[in-house]
Amino acid sequence: MSFVSLADQVRPSASDGGPTPTVRAAQAAFADRFGKAPQWLAAAPGRVNLIGEHTDYNGGFVLPMAIDRYAIVAAAINDDTRGPSGPRVRVHSTALETSVDLPLDAALAPGEPTWANYVRGVVRGFQRRGFDPPSLDVVIASAVPLGGGLSSSAALEVATATMLEAATGTTLDPREKARLCRQAEHEFAGVPCGLMDQLASVLGDEAGALLIDCQFEIVRLVPFADPNVSVLICNTNIKHALADGAYSRRRAECAEAARQLGVPTLRDATPEMVDEARGIFDPVVRRRARHVVTENARTLDAALHLEARDFASVGALMYESHRSLRDDFEVSCPELDVLVDVAGEIGDAGGVLGARMTGGGFGGCTVSLVRTRRVAAVAERLASEYKRRTGCTLTHFVSGPARGAHLITPTDAS
Numbered sequence: 244m245s246f247v248s249l250a251d252q253v254r255p256s257a258s259d260g261g262p263t264p265t266v267r268a269a270q271a272a273f274a275d276r277f278g279k280a281p282q283w284l285a286a287a288p289g290r291v292n293l294i295g296e297h298t299d300y301n302g303g304f305v306l307p308m309a310i311d312r313y314a315i316v317a318a319a320i321n322d323d324t325r326g327p328s329g330p331r332v333r334v335h336s337t338a339l340e341t342s343v344d345l346p347l348d349a350a351l352a353p354g355e356p357t358w359a360n361y362v363r364g365v366v367r368g369f370q371r372r373g374f375d376p377p378s379l380d381v382v383i384a385s386a387v388p389l390g391g392g393l394s395s396s397a398a399l400e401v402a403t404a405t406m407l408e409a410a411t412g413t414t415l416d417p418r419e420k421a422r423l424c425r426q427a428e429h430e431f432a433g434v435p436c437g438l439m440d441q442l443a444s445v446l447g448d449e450a451g452a453l454l455i456d457c458q459f460e461i462v463r464l465v466p467f468a469d470p471n472v473s474v475l476i477c478n479t480n481i482k483h484a485l486a487d488g489a490y491s492r493r494r495a496e497c498a499e500a501a502r503q504l505g506v507p508t509l510r511d512a513t514p515e516m517v518d519e520a521r522g523i524f525d526p527v528v529r530r531r532a533r534h535v536v537t538e539n540a541r542t543l544d545a546a547l548h549l550e551a552r553d554f555a556s557v558g559a560l561m562y563e564s565h566r567s568l569r570d571d572f573e574v575s576c577p578e579l580d581v582l583v584d585v586a587g588e589i590g591d592a593g594g595v596l597g598a599r600m601t602g603g604g605f606g607g608c609t610v611s612l613v614r615t616r617r618v619a620a621v622a623e624r625l626a627s628e629y630k631r632r633t634g635c636t637l638t639h640f641v642s643g644p645a646r647g648a649h650l651i652t653p654t655d656a657s
């Protein structure tokens with residue numbers, strides 16, 4: 244399979260057509276709070292990962308798709324010189340109904356409130372690169388479910404970066420923009436994530452999913468639009484507390500596996516190498532490695548099948564991916580397993596082609612490929628079985644592939 248860089252295909256910032264409710268909410272909150280209209284409206288999507296989980300920080304392959312749920316950042320220059328103390332970014336979150344003042348005359352550091360750390364980290368990234376933001380008034384609104392494994396934080400980081408590009412008159416290389424946002428996540432939110440979420444949010448494309456080679460940061464569009472097949476996202480509405488520490492532990496275990504195999508990253512290991520090293524490995528480390536090397540192979544296969552519209556084969560790989568994440572990587576949880584089990588019980592006859600957990604795990608969402616004419620019935624059955632078997636309530640939505648980060652012209656949005 245050949246890889247084509249998408250860097251040249253990134254569309255210039257432009258109007259995205261009619262305003263969405265989130266854009267309208269951001270604009271209304273901005274006017275309400277600051278008594279003026281925003282100069283810039285930046286939008287960045289969340290993502291769902293079709294396959295390729297916990298492979299990005301191992302230099303492997305991922306196949307995410309940006310979703311039609313956006314974080315919106317509205318902003319305008321604040322030239323109020325009567326303000327209390329020096330240049331600053333005043334940020335208001337519509338979700339939390341709280342505001343924070345970030346001073347620009349001292350190096351920003353992580354702090355309270357923690358939701359503002361994504362903004363602090365991205366502002367700091369611009370400053371470090373010599374692009375000093377002016378004093379700004381900022382309002383954030385988001386339609387990406389928080390904590391649902393759909394990259395609400397990457398969407399906020401990338402929307403903030405997109406707004407800061409406009410406010411500083413800079414255009415970052417898309418990969419550099421994603422790296423800047425990842426650095427914010429690492430240093431300001433304390434999550435040692437890979438690059439998948441930020442790249443998907445920057446480079447998302449309505450035409451399909453993105454096959455990303457995370458070692459070389461090469462992105463290839465995998466078109467798959469087919470009106471007969473839909474991507475159904477089901478949110479368990481569960482986030483188990485161990486999620487954060489477990490993510491760092493998995494990363495460390497993968498690094499240890501690579502060290503024991505004598506390769507720079509697990510990208511360079513094969514299933515045979517992991518198999519042959521059976522005697523050397525700690526069994527846990529071996530299972531982690533087995534997941535990563537088999538997941539890389541599944542992801543490349545899935546991209547080929549997706550492009551060929553062989554959705555049944557993609558679906559089979561999704562079920563396999565889930566089993567590997569559950570048994571070898573141990574990042575699933577009972578609620579996710581119930582949803583994937585029920586999807587399997589509904590099966591092809593009922594319109595489900597495949598399902599798996601998506602994102603970091605320990606809660607969050609599943610992603611299913613479903614025949615479009617059966618989506619409503621499938622979602623209903625998943626919701627009722629989920630309630631019956633776990634006592635919890637499911638939320639769900641369908642999303643096609645969506646456009647990556649862009650500016651919306653405020654006049655178009657009014």
Ligand code: GLA
Binds near residue numbers: 299603
């Ligand atoms: C989180 C991280 C990503 C990736 C996934 C697991 O979403 O932010 O970088 O590692 O988990 O695939």
